[in-house]
Amino acid sequence: MRYLPLTASDRAEMLAAVGVASIEDVFADVPEAARLSGPVDLPRAMGEIEVERLVSRMAARNVSAGSVPFFIGAGVYRHHIPAAVDHLIQRGEFLTSYTPYQPEVSQGTLQYLFEFQTQVALLTGMEVANASLYDGATSCAEAVMMANRVTSRKKAVLSGGLHPHYREVCETYGRFVGFELSAHDPVPGGEDFADGVDRGTSCVVVQNPDFYGEVRDYSDLAQVCHAAGALLVIVVTEALSLAAIRPPGDMGADIVAAEGQSFGNALNFGGPHVGLFATRDKYVRQMPGRLVGQTIDAAGRRGWVLTLSTREQHIRRERATSNICTNSGLCALASTIHLALLGEAGLTRLARLNHAAAVSLAERLEQLPGVRLLNRTFFNEFTVRLPRPAAEIVEALASRGVLAGVPASRLYPDRPQLADLLLIAATEMTTDEDIDRLEEGLREALA
Amino acid sequence: MSDWSRAASARRADGLTVPAETASGNRGLQIEEPLIFEQDSPGHCGVDLPEPAPFRSRLGGLDRQGEIGLPGLSEPQIVRHFTRLSQKNYAIDSGLYPLGSCTMKHNPRLNEKLARLPGLADIHPLQPVSTVPGAFELIDTLAHWLKTLTGMPAIALSPAAGAHGELCGIMSIRAALEARGDRRSRVLVPESAHGTNPATAAACGYTVDPIPADASGRVDRAALEAKLGPDVAALMLTNPNTCGLFEREIVEIAAAVHQAGTFFYCDGANFNAIVGRVRPADLGIDCMHLNLHKTFSTPHGGGGPGSGPVALAASLAPYAPLPWLVHGPEGLELIEHKAGPTADSLGRLKGYHGQMGMFVRALAYMMSHGSDGLRQVAEDAVLNANYLRARLADDLSLPFPGPCMHEVLFDDRFLKDTGITTLDFAKALIDEGYHPMTMYFPLIVHGAMLIEPTETESKASLDQFIAVVKALAAAARTGDAARFQAAPALTPRCRLDETTAARKPVLRWRPELAQREAAE
Numbered sequence: 001m002r003y004l005p006l007t008a009s010d011r012a013e014m015l016a017a018v019g020v021a022s023i024e025d026v027f028a029d030v031p032e033a034a035r036l037s038g039p040v041d042l043p044r045a046m047g048e049i050e051v052e053r054l055v056s057r058m059a060a061r062n063v064s065a066g067s068v069p070f071f072i073g074a075g076v077y078r079h080h081i082p083a084a085v086d087h088l089i090q091r092g093e094f095l096t097s098y099t100p101y102q103p104e105v106s107q108g109t110l111q112y113l114f115e116f117q118t119q120v121a122l123l124t125g126m127e128v129a130n131a132s133l134y135d136g137a138t139s140c141a142e143a144v145m146m147a148n149r150v151t152s153r154k155k156a157v158l159s160g161g162l163h164p165h166y167r168e169v170c171e172t173y174g175r176f177v178g179f180e181l182s183a184h185d186p187v188p189g190g191e192d193f194a195d196g197v198d199r200g201t202s203c204v205v206v207q208n209p210d211f212y213g214e215v216r217d218y219s220d221l222a223q224v225c226h227a228a229g230a231l232l233v234i235v236v237t238e239a240l241s242l243a244a245i246r247p248p249g250d251m252g253a254d255i256v257a258a259e260g261q262s263f264g265n266a267l268n269f270g271g272p273h274v275g276l277f278a279t280r281d282k283y284v285r286q287m288p289g290r291l292v293g294q295t296i297d298a299a300g301r302r303g304w305v306l307t308l309s310t311r312e313q314h315i316r317r318e319r320a321t322s323n324i325c326t327n328s329g330l331c332a333l334a335s336t337i338h339l340a341l342l343g344e345a346g347l348t349r350l351a352r353l354n355h356a357a358a359v360s361l362a363e364r365l366e367q368l369p370g371v372r373l374l375n376r377t378f379f380n381e382f383t384v385r386l387p388r389p390a391a392e393i394v395e396a397l398a399s400r401g402v403l404a405g406v407p408a409s410r411l412y413p414d415r416p417q418l419a420d421l422l423l424i425a426a427t428e429m430t431t432d433e434d435i436d437r438l439e440e441g442l443r444e445a446l447a
Numbered sequence: 448m449s450d451w452s453r454a455a456s457a458r459r460a461d462g463l464t465v466p467a468e469t470a471s472g473n474r475g476l477q478i479e480e481p482l483i484f485e486q487d488s489p490g491h492c493g494v495d496l497p498e499p500a501p502f503r504s505r506l507g508g509l510d511r512q513g514e515i516g517l518p519g520l521s522e523p524q525i526v527r528h529f530t531r532l533s534q535k536n537y538a539i540d541s542g543l544y545p546l547g548s549c550t551m552k553h554n555p556r557l558n559e560k561l562a563r564l565p566g567l568a569d570i571h572p573l574q575p576v577s578t579v580p581g582a583f584e585l586i587d588t589l590a591h592w593l594k595t596l597t598g599m600p601a602i603a604l605s606p607a608a609g610a611h612g613e614l615c616g617i618m619s620i621r622a623a624l625e626a627r628g629d630r631r632s633r634v635l636v637p638e639s640a641h642g643t644n645p646a647t648a649a650a651c652g653y654t655v656d657p658i659p660a661d662a663s664g665r666v667d668r669a670a671l672e673a674k675l676g677p678d679v680a681a682l683m684l685t686n687p688n689t690c691g692l693f694e695r696e697i698v699e700i701a702a703a704v705h706q707a708g709t710f711f712y713c714d715g716a717n718f719n720a721i722v723g724r725v726r727p728a729d730l731g732i733d734c735m736h737l738n739l740h741k742t743f744s745t746p747h748g749g750g751g752p753g754s755g756p757v758a759l760a761a762s763l764a765p766y767a768p769l770p771w772l773v774h775g776p777e778g779l780e781l782i783e784h785k786a787g788p789t790a791d792s793l794g795r796l797k798g799y800h801g802q803m804g805m806f807v808r809a810l811a812y813m814m815s816h817g818s819d820g821l822r823q824v825a826e827d828a829v830l831n832a833n834y835l836r837a838r839l840a841d842d843l844s845l846p847f848p849g850p851c852m853h854e855v856l857f858d859d860r861f862l863k864d865t866g867i868t869t870l871d872f873a874k875a876l877i878d879e880g881y882h883p884m885t886m887y888f889p890l891i892v893h894g895a896m897l898i899e900p901t902e903t904e905s906k907a908s909l910d911q912f913i914a915v916v917k918a919l920a921a922a923a924r925t926g927d928a929a930r931f932q933a934a935p936a937l938t939p940r941c942r943l944d945e946t947t948a949a950r951k952p953v954l955r956w957r958p959e960l961a962q963r964e965a966a967e
Contacts (some may be wrong), residue, residue, distance in 0.1 A: 001820045001902060002815075003553055003555060003820075004813065004824070005903065005908075006827050006831075007906075014830055014831075016963050018830070018836075018837045023857075024850075026829050026833050027724065029696050029729075029849075029850070029852075030725055033698070034698065034725050034726070034730050036724055036726065039817075039821075039822055040595050040596060040818045040860075041818070042813075042817065045816055045819055047708035047815075047819040049553035050804070050814075051561075051815050052560070052561065054814065055561045055810070056561070056564060057581070057583075058585045058588075058663075058676070059564040059567045061451070061580045061584065062578065062580070063578040064566050066569050074573050075572070078569075078571070081830050082494055082522075084493070084526055087526075088526065088530070091530065091533040092537075092539070093533035093534060093537075094529075095540075095554065095559075096538040096551075096671075097537060097538040097539070097747065097748075098544065098747045099750035100536075100749065100750065102537075103940065104877055104935050104939075105536065105877055105935075106535075106536055106749075107532075107536070107940055108536035111480070111535070112529070112532055114954075115482060115483055117953040117954055118482075118484065122517060123515060124937060132751070134608065134611065134751075135798050136606065136751070137795075137797055137798035138797055148526050163798070164796060168795035168906075171795075172796055175651075175794070176614075176652055177652065186959065215871075216496070225875065243511065245506060245510070245511055246509050246512065250512075259798075266568040266804075267569055267572070268568055268802075268803050269567065269570050269572050269582055269800060270572030270798065270801070270803060271572075271798075271799060271800070271801055271802040271803055271804065271805075272805060275539075284954070291952070292952040292954070293953055294954075295947050296943070297940040297942060297944070298943075300941050304943075305945050305948050306946065307949050307952060307954075313610070313642040314642040315642070316642070317645040318645035318648065318649035320642070320646040322646070323610045323613065323643050323650050325642075325643050326610065326611075326740070326750065327752075328752045329748045329749035329752070330746065330749060331752055332928040333749065337529055340518070340520060341494050341516070341522060342518035343491060343492050343493065343518055343520060344514060344515055344517040344519055345491070345492045346492035346494045347517060349498060350494075350496055353499050353803065355499075356500070356502045357647050358505075359502045359503060359504070361668070365744055368589065375505070376507060377505050377507035378505050390520040396573075396577060396779055398575045403578065410631060410783075413786075414533065
């Protein structure tokens with residue numbers, strides 16, 4: 001077997017050194033009845049050629065985003081990934097290293113995580129960011145739990161414009177961890193939070209742009225929250241929008257929970273992605289997840305270490321701020337490299353390209369009979385109302401080789417009033433020809 | 448820059464003169480690398496993008512004002528920067544990585560290649576299900592392998608990591624208890640457990656009740672059984688445990704646990720020791736997470752991403768998190784909401800469908816090994832650990848007698864009166880070109896050193912490591928404490944001041960901070 005270096009004679013020599021007659025002897029502690037006498041009922045070993053053939057066949061049954069006009073977003077966006085990103089993250093020293101608990105042999109990982117934390121803090125307009133969490137949805141749930149710790153309260157208000165998966169993850173954590181949620185109706189349009197925020201509220205969770213793509217100013221809401229002693233959590237599911245829109249920090253957010261997939265990470269059918277998490281300095285000791293800090297070594301040279309780990313499970317055990325151990329290190333590296341390549345000029349231009357593509361698309365679709373744009377504002381994704389259930393139209397377009405967007409009913413199957421809504425995204429990957437194909441497809445499907 | 452011209456050079460034993468300091472601060476292939484923020488060339492960019500044609504903004508006047516503050520660099524600068532950073536890391540690719548309980552095994556590159564196939568990497572979780580049948584086929588195949596290997600009837604694939612899988616498991620257990628109107632308050636966790644176990648139980652609202660180990664390093668069965676009762680929701684047991692030992696009485700323990708109406712959760716971090724040889728279901732386990740980034744070789748990536756599927760007994764399967772992939776009359780069916788069969792699901796734990804990229808890698812790994820190869824994985828992993836145990840038994844000190852499973856635990860008695868700690872000893876390994884073993888864990892052994900070689904080390908590699916550890920142990924015994932206390936000395940950085948890092952946290956680069964440092 002190509003991954004196993006021991007030879008039969010190695011094994012014999014080693015068994016002798018151990019002082020046993022056979023490998024069964026080292027498994028002696030396993031109850032006899034539980035020991036399998038032979039291989040389980042699964043296929044036997046395969047060479048690289050066979051495995052590649054089998055997995056490639058499965059892959060070939062899927063319609064990949066790059067092979068069709070593609071307009072799907074809803075929290076996962078198809079952006080170009082510069083070739084250098086994937087090359088660099090596959091360097092074995094990054095790919096095959098462990099969590100940097102031993103700083104002397106992990107300065108590479110620690111330094112890029114410090115750069116990542118700085119990039120995330122700058123983008124969100126916050127003071128401090130952690131070294132990543134699993135994904136945006138779990139970051140959101142962690143944000144609520146952190147707000148509960150900071151305020152010693154246990155009731156969060158969730159905007160109806162929050163991504164439904166984010167809301168559902170919060171609900172799961174709420175049920176088992178023990179906090180209350182009051183979720184607004186998921187209908188497009190403005191919301192009034194004034195009545196819902198009181199002295200028992202730990203935080204209000206809103207999203208920008210919201211699930212339907214609307215860009216909002218939450219500055220007033222921040223004041224409402226702070227007057228009630230509650231925190232404002234701003235969720236961002238399209239991190240690229242941070243380069244175009246007033247950042248959460250400027251709007252008065254106390255915690256930002258975001259999905260960073262747009263920077264350097266492929267769609268991956270939904271994972272792995274990378275959760276971004278940022279807050280104010282004063283709350284840093286209540287943060288979940290790993291943090292990298294700058295320090296000096298015994299010779300006075302600058303270096304980096306994992307720090308404030310007394311918050312974490314491996315030190316604090318049942319009193320930890322979170323049970324999180326693994327994060328999304330390599331995905332964070334992809335984000336760091338992509339952002340480093342883009343830089344200030346490239347990132348802001350990329351954001352303009354996305355916005356321009358979406359504006360151009362919206363202007364075209366607005367002209368179609370029966371299609372109504374619901375958004376007043378948007379970044380690279382918006383919602384249209386169709387004259388028929390959107391899921392049917394999406395299927396019809398898929399059969400014509402166009403992946404048109406996400407019907408709201410996919411996420412809200414039991415809300416008939418949302419059945420005609422379609423979320424449509426455009427990015428720098430969207431070509432004029434793609435837009436022509438979508439327009440033509442929609443025209444035919446609606447005819 | 449240091450005043451290198453006056454620094455003394457050292458003449459080595461072989462007659463070569465080595466500069467004490469260099470003009471650059473670099474030492475041969477060890478190259479100092481500033482932060483990207485310190486290499487800013489404003490306006491520069493490593494990606495060429497066109498400027499869009501003029502358009503009418505729809506941001507509603509909420510445009511971002513002012514600069515973000517990101518530095519501008521070209522592609523060659525970026526490639527060099529991250530290449531240099533990578534060279535400051537230890538990795539499995541460069542050497543034996545003996546971290547106990549972490550299963551740092553070789554990461555096959557075929558898995559990387561397959562995870563990047565456009566038909567798997569470039570598909571969206573919300574594209575019409577009719578356009579991704581191959582993705583569901585792959586997930587279903589993975590589920591079949593994991594169910595067969597664990598002997599469990601159901602598998603929840605969405606948890607993003609081991610600790611997330613623990614949450615999934617304990618939440619499932621609580622949901623099952625609540626469904627039968629049973630409110631229980633305690634979870635039993637051995638003192639030797641991973642920190643995530645008590646953290647998970649506490650997060651789910653349970654009181655953590657620790658169970659001591661017996662003299663053999665296994666859970667004290669009498670103490671455990673004395674603590675069982677109608678208020679105990681679950682036992683969280685790691686098997687093989689974190690001392691690298693198989694819980695010999697696990698079947699009896701499972702029976703006692705079930706007798707008390709308690710669920711048996713197993714932390715599957717150490718599944719590598721028994722994969723293909725023992726099915727957890729046959730031990731009486733109700734629920735177990737699997738770390739795909741351990742046993743099934745998806746890369747650790749400097750701390751993630753991971754994937755932590757949870758195998759569930761029939762009693763817990765109805766509570767599995769969303770989404771579900773089920774075999775329906777028309778083939779595989781994705782259920783993303785609570786309805787019908789999923790009515791009792793605990794809900795959603797993560798966005799979308801789980802860590803697909805990790806599923807591809809783990810499946811490719813399992814298919815490569817096959818049922819026969821996976822069995823060999825467990826055997827070689829256990830043999831390698833026992834070989835280290837046997838060869839180092841006289842040099843280090845073993846807290847528990849008898850053979851171990853996939854990892855071997857030493858304590859610090861062999862360092863008694865040397866002035867050298869476990870930390871010093873481990874740091875000295877770095878100068879010898881090795882990553883340290885897991886230190887001070889499990890907590891039940893003084894100065895613990897937990898070594899897990901994995902099955903992907905050759906005998907020659909183990910022999911070399913053994914020789915180094917023997918030499919260090921001999922040096923420690925002869926009282927060369929200063930060398931250990933100063934170790935590592937040959938790395939890009941020697942020991943770092945973690946106290947100051949925590950006391951005055953500097954968690955990001957700031958231009959004003961950089962200016963102040965330059966002035967000092």
